[in-house]
Amino acid sequence: MDGNHKILIVDDEEDLCEILQFNLESEGFSIDIAHSGEEALKKPLEEFDLILLDVMMGGISGFKTANIIRKEKKLEVPVIFLTAKGEENDVLTGFNVGGDDYISKPFSIKEVIARIKAILKRGSVQESGGEELKFGELKVNPRKKETSLEGQNLNLTRKEFEILVLLMKNMGQYIGRDEILKRIWDEDVIVTERNVDVNIARLRKKIGKYGPYIKGKSGYGYCFKNK
Template identity: 80%
Template sequence: MADNKKILIVDDEEDLCEILQFNLESEGYNIEVAYSGEEALKKKLHEFDLILLDVMMGGMSGFKVANIIRKEKKLPVPIIFLTAKGEENDILTGFNVGGDDYISKPFSIKEVIARIKAILKRGAKTSENNKQLVFNNLTADTKRKEITIDGQVIHLTRKEFEILILLMDNMDQYIGRDEILKRIWDDDVIVTERNVDVNIARLRKKIGDYGANIKGKSGYGYCFKNR
């Protein structure tokens, strides 16, 4: 069963919400539903283990909701976007605002369940490998899921955090984009190497001067350089 993991479904299609709720509760998940982005933002979002978020809704879009969750509320809760849009630019927008996965409608319930299990499993796997990585005044704490520079917390998305941990844990070793995709996004998520570049660019900007330590080399990928 799902260890009573709590999931929020945000979609203005009531029939779809009902189908998702029924099937996910059958899998053992604790489900709540919001029929708009505005309604979702009124909930205690820190209590949820994952959010299924529709992009095209009346009123506030899913991308806007995700942006608020990440930038204003600063919550790392995994977000899976549900949308009929499937063009690469829309997918990149989803990842840019902190999405963890992207499922295009129409989809099968089995696919949704598989994606949810993969993301929750990945989060559990990370928590089993708790450690602290330190480089000068930059500290990455995998147990607290926290990055600090000079004692100040730096707010990263889940993907940015996992990429930084991967690079710091393999100091001075180049890791190819395909390997980063495999390690961070898993094989079950359809993304491109461009997603790696976008996340690296955002990560560099957020960690300030330490962004210069993340080096990219054509044909080799990225590494965190000691100097």
């Protein structure tokens, strides 16, 4: 199943790139390498199924590279950050710019492979069906992975989109942070309830006047409902 998946490794450590390439190709993945964010951004990124992206590089950082991929190129290819920095603020920065996972160096190759496979298996919005979800002028199409507000397409990250679908499909019901983590993030991905709050805050901003309809209640989680 992995033979069709193409992965881009972006890291300025050539030895590490070679090790990752050898092991990932042994698993059946097709691998390309870039040694800087600038080099990565010149590649046809829409052709990749996943990007392994080092945070600390010469030139533009991994976070800046991911931000360009999401905001300027408007691509939703999954991104796993690789970095020696493991402080909570760095992790949150990674998720804020649209990262899907975060692996601290040094790491085991087995862990990297497991995380990659988990993200590729997960896909976007599982069991969503094809019905369009509507609330006023906010429309969400789970099948096409599209969201629009007053006829204008919204640029949501994968996580923001999946959370919105989950809340709109369970309109009026509170869903706990732990449940959102289980449904949206794979079990192999190490995240905290704080990541849910960060994504909810971003989502509220992006859906404009409908942001206040996403209610938070201590001990209960989040709910999409009328004021």
